[in-house]
C-alpha cells in the first residue's frame with residue numbers, strides 16, 4: 001500500500017461506518033490496520049483494540065500463528081481486551097490470502113467474541129482471501145484492475 005491522504009482515509013471510514021452498526025469494538029491489525037481502526041472506533045463510538053505482532057504487548061497475551069504469501073507470522077492480543085460475546089469489527093488495510101484476517105478471527109473466537117465483519121481498504125481477489133474467513137462478511141472498498 002502506497003501513500004494515502006486524509007481524503008482517502010475519510011472515504012474508507014465514511015463508506016464503511018454508513019453500512020455497519022452495532023459493533024462495540026474496532027480491532028486493528030498491526031501495522032497498517034492501525035491507520036484506520038482507531039478512526040472507525042471514534043466514528044461508531046466503539047473502543048479500539050490493537051492486534052500486535054509478537055513481543056510488543058506488555059501484558060499477558062494470547063497468540064495465533066498464521067501463514068502469509070511470504071512466510072509465517074503471529075498476532076497477539078492482550079488477555080481481557082475483548083470479553084465473551086462482545087461484537088467486533090476487524091480492520092486492516094489490505095486482504096490478500098486472508099491468512100492475517102483468519103488468524104484475527106480465530107483469536108477472537110477463542111475468547112468468545114462475535115466477529116461482526118472484516119473490513120479492508122484494498123482487496124486482492126486473485127488470492128481468494130475471502131474464502132478463508134470462516135463465513136464472516138468481508139467489506140472491501142477497492143479492488144485493483146485485473
Ligand SMILES: O=P(O)(O)OC[C@H]1O[C@H](OP(=O)(O)OP(=O)(O)O)[C@H](O)[C@@H]1O
Nearest residue numbers: 030031032069094095096097098099100
Ligand atoms: O491477506 P494476507 O495474505 O494475510 O495479507 C494481508 C496482510 O499483509 C500485510 O501486512 P504484513 O504482514 O505485510 O505486515 P505489516 O502490516 O506489519 O507490514 C497487510 O497489511 C495485511 O495485514
Ligand SMILES: Nc1ncnc2[nH]cnc12
Nearest residue numbers: 001069094095096097124
Ligand atoms: N500481494 C500483496 N500485495 C501487496 N501487499 C500485500 N500484503 C500482503 N500481500 C500483498
